[in-house]
Structures are given as C-alpha cells and as structure tokens.
Amino acid sequence: MKVVVQVKLVPDAVQAAAVSVTLGAVNDAANWVSGVAFERGVPREYELRRHTYAQLKERGLGAQAAQHVIKKVRDAYTALHANLRAGNLGRKGSRRRVRAASKPVAFRPGAAQPYDDRCLSWQYDARTVSIWTTSGRLKGVPFVCSPGALKVLREYRKGESDLIERDGVLYLVATCEVPEAEQYEPDGFIGVDLGIVNIATTSTGYQAAGRKLNRYRKRQLDLRQKLQKKGTKSAKRRLKQRSRKESRRARDINHCVSKTIVTEAERTSAGISLEELKGIRQRVRLRKPWGYLPAGGWGRVALHSWAFAQLGDFIVYKAKRAGVPLVFVDPAYTSQTCAECGHVDKRNRVDQGLFICRGCGVVAHADRNASRNIATRGETVRNAGRESRAPATP
Structure with a gap:
C-alpha cells in the first residue's frame, strides 16, 4: 500500500x-x-x-x-x-x-x-x-x-x-x-452513511455532525467575498494568508472522523461497509432549506466543497493498515428502506433527520437507519464474495 x-x-x-x-x-x-x-x-x-x-x-x-x-x-x-x-x-x-x-x-x-x-x-x-x-x-x-x-x-x-x-x-x-495488515474475519459490519448535515453516521451510533464545519465554511466564504470586493493590497495579502486554511480544517476533520470509525471497527472486530462514492453529489439533494444551511447559493457551495472522496480514501487506507475488512455497497434506496421490516417507500424519509416507516411504524433517525441498511448490505456483499466451502462434486 x-x-x-x-x-x-x-x-x-x-x-x-x-x-x-x-x-x-x-x-x-x-x-x-x-x-x-x-x-x-x-x-x-x-x-x-x-x-x-x-x-x-x-x-x-x-x-x-x-x-x-x-x-x-x-x-x-x-x-x-x-x-x-x-x-x-x-x-x-x-x-x-x-x-x-x-x-x-x-x-x-x-x-x-x-x-x-x-x-x-x-x-x-x-x-x-x-x-x-x-x-x-x-x-x-x-x-x-x-x-x-x-x-x-x-x-x-x-x-x-x-x-x-x-x-x-x-x-x-x-x-x-507500507505493508497491509492481515485481515481478520469480521464479526458483523459497521455501516457508514456519508452526508453534509452529518458528515458520517455509523450503524453503531457514532455521528460526526457537520454543523460546526458548515458554519465555519460559511464564515470563510463571507470573509473571502468581503476581501475580494475590497481589493486593496492589505486585502489581497490577507487572502493569500488565509488560502488553503479551510481545506486544512476539512482535512483534519476527515482524519479524525476516519480514525474514529476504523478504531471502533478494530476494537469490536467488525468490518466496515462504505457506500460507493460515485455520484454522491447527485444523490445529495437541496430541495428544502436546511435551517442554518439554506438551499440557495450557500447550499450549493456546501454540497460541492465537501471532500467526500477524501474521507472515503482516509477510511480505506486506515482500514488497510489496521487489517479491518472493508467493502463497498450500492447505497440506492438505503434512505427509503426500513432497517427493521425492509419496507421501501419514498415517503418513509419525512425530512433530513426523521425516518418513519409506512409499513411497521418504526421511528428512527434517517441517517442512522440508512447506515444500518448499509451495514446489512455489507454483510451480503462479503458473503457473496466468499469462496464456496461445499465439497466438490465427484
């Protein structure tokens, strides 16, 4: 590696x-x-x-x-x-x-x-x-x-x-x-659901909220616009001094979140089930205002400035170094599927944070429910990829 x-x-x-x-x-x-x-x-x-x-x-x-x-x-x-x-x-x-x-x-x-x-x-x-x-x-x-x-x-x-x-x-x-550690046989999987309001939510209950970082991004955006509009020498000097400060903050947070997830998986002898990142910006939608994160211009900035791929890469390489099994799954309909009964309905996802199943009536946090579905799919993918141990046909 x-x-x-x-x-x-x-x-x-x-x-x-x-x-x-x-x-x-x-x-x-x-x-x-x-x-x-x-x-x-x-x-x-x-x-x-x-x-x-x-x-x-x-x-x-x-x-x-x-x-x-x-x-x-x-x-x-x-x-x-x-x-x-x-x-x-x-x-x-x-x-x-x-x-x-x-x-x-x-x-x-x-x-x-x-x-x-x-x-x-x-x-x-x-x-x-x-x-x-x-x-x-x-x-x-x-x-x-x-x-x-x-x-x-x-x-x-x-x-x-x-x-x-x-x-x-x-x-x-x-x-x-760096040599990869030998993988152990996982005792179940931890599902990881990625997003903007909540950076990462796991099926075991860990949740990395993105509220603080999104507010920080908004302040940095406002400050850059103010300095760019001013256009003086000192303003340009300040812009140069602050360049890449936001990306360093996001990188540090991604390191901390990925380390927490991998450490938890290693401690519990579990694997990690991560959603396929391809097309994540198309899957995350900005239909309604998100309170402090409006669906206007700033909402689009938040969507396209978050380093989803970087967080995924950090989880992958830290898992390889620790010997934690990791699989990628298709996240389609994980936010609309009930983790308890398996009922799929678009109306199950009431809003960004609330999930109410139309089939069995279970109420759960929407991201936690999605992470449980991702964990279940991870076990399915792992079992499907195993070699058959059935005796050969004579």
Whole structure:
C-alpha cells in the first residue's frame, strides 16, 4: 500500500535560494519541453527525449533531472488526454475543453519535481537530506516532521520523492510502501452513511455532525467575498494568508472522523461497509432549506466543497493498515428502506433527520437507519464474495 509522507525543509538562506532557483529552473525547462511536445503532436517519451534531452543538458540540468523533466511532461499530457476522454473537462466543443486542448500544458514555478535516490539521499538520524541543485549538491539540509512520519520514512520509504514549494516554504513528499495488515474475519459490519448535515453516521451510533464545519465554511466564504470586493493590497495579502486554511480544517476533520470509525471497527472486530462514492453529489439533494444551511447559493457551495472522496480514501487506507475488512455497497434506496421490516417507500424519509416507516411504524433517525441498511448490505456483499466451502462434486 502506497502512503505519502510530507516533510518540511528548513534550509538556511543560501540553501533555500539554491533549492528555489533549481525548482524554478526545472519547471521552466518543463514548460519548454511541453511546448516541443505540443508542436510535435505529443510524441512518445523516447522520441520526446531524443528531441529535448541534449538541450536540457545545455540548460544546466543533470542527467537524472533532465530525464525526470521529460517524464513529468509526458505524464502530464497522459493525464490531460485521460481527462478529455472521460469528459472531465466538458463536452466536445465546450470552451473549457477547447481551451485545455489548444495550448501546451503549463507548469508553475513551484510545481512538484520528482527526485530519485541518485538525486536525493536521506539521513534519518540527523534529520537532514542531501539534494541535487543546479548549483551543485547540497548536503545537510535539515527537515522536520512528526516522530510517526519519521518512523514510516525510515522503515518504508521507497521510490521517488517530490520537491514542491508552497507559499515560499519547501516540502519533500516521499512515497512509502507500507505493508497491509492481515485481515481478520469480521464479526458483523459497521455501516457508514456519508452526508453534509452529518458528515458520517455509523450503524453503531457514532455521528460526526457537520454543523460546526458548515458554519465555519460559511464564515470563510463571507470573509473571502468581503476581501475580494475590497481589493486593496492589505486585502489581497490577507487572502493569500488565509488560502488553503479551510481545506486544512476539512482535512483534519476527515482524519479524525476516519480514525474514529476504523478504531471502533478494530476494537469490536467488525468490518466496515462504505457506500460507493460515485455520484454522491447527485444523490445529495437541496430541495428544502436546511435551517442554518439554506438551499440557495450557500447550499450549493456546501454540497460541492465537501471532500467526500477524501474521507472515503482516509477510511480505506486506515482500514488497510489496521487489517479491518472493508467493502463497498450500492447505497440506492438505503434512505427509503426500513432497517427493521425492509419496507421501501419514498415517503418513509419525512425530512433530513426523521425516518418513519409506512409499513411497521418504526421511528428512527434517517441517517442512522440508512447506515444500518448499509451495514446489512455489507454483510451480503462479503458473503457473496466468499469462496464456496461445499465439497466438490465427484
């Protein structure tokens, strides 16, 4: 299982200048290679190397750095073409699609640059790295990270690391191959229902309410609009300072929620049944005002700004590391089906938080009822995927 560990570089002034200049140089070179690739119809990597490798060496790039620049450009075009085929950039003829396909792929000055073990070496005990730059090899560049991240780096780091610059700060993002724990035989499943009003609701009773985060998002949106409208230098400086603050808060909450769910499953020797995330934004509807979360413009912002996929990814990788069995189920009609009698009726879901079965009359929290249905479907999927233990027919 691949896990990425991010460490912060804390170089001195001379080292920081050399690394920043190097990052700008390789991304300038990547923009030039991208222009060559665009003019020649994006050839294969070997042919692109034949047209650009010598010139990259003349620009002062080392052999490995030049190879990584070419590969980075080719991978960027591969991703672009995959998005075009999948329709992620709009329909054929749309302005967004035409704009993306009609010009070379561009790289920011601080965009990530891959480093392999020939260009970068780690000294874990000293917490320093030795890194290639256009000014020569820099040794003893300090980095900082948590003790847990350092342990993962020391034991499992494998492959390339990416050097990036974000808001003037340099980071290394290392790839680690962490072995998956052996899965145990689950004693039942915990169903997880995802939403906006309640971030996650489990069939065991745990509920992560989204009220606080949604209010925080609303305050951040109002503040951004106010600063953008003001348009002064200080307002722009404040906008830059607050950039990504909201996403960091949401990421932290997703980590906490996913850790709680996986820990509970591990403690009770249960598996996790998670709903398929594909199409979740279409399934979550904004038909009526939600009290503090109106169905107007802010409701749409809340719907499309919540990181459903990130929460799902966190649950998946934490479950794999803990050895917790996990299955994905189709969530269709889970909010309309009674977990007690199985009666399906659209009218069973009275409102966002209330479920009243038209068949047996049971009253329950709507998200808790849906999570119980997801748990039941998880057991069904698990049993259907097991190998038959019946004796072979003679």
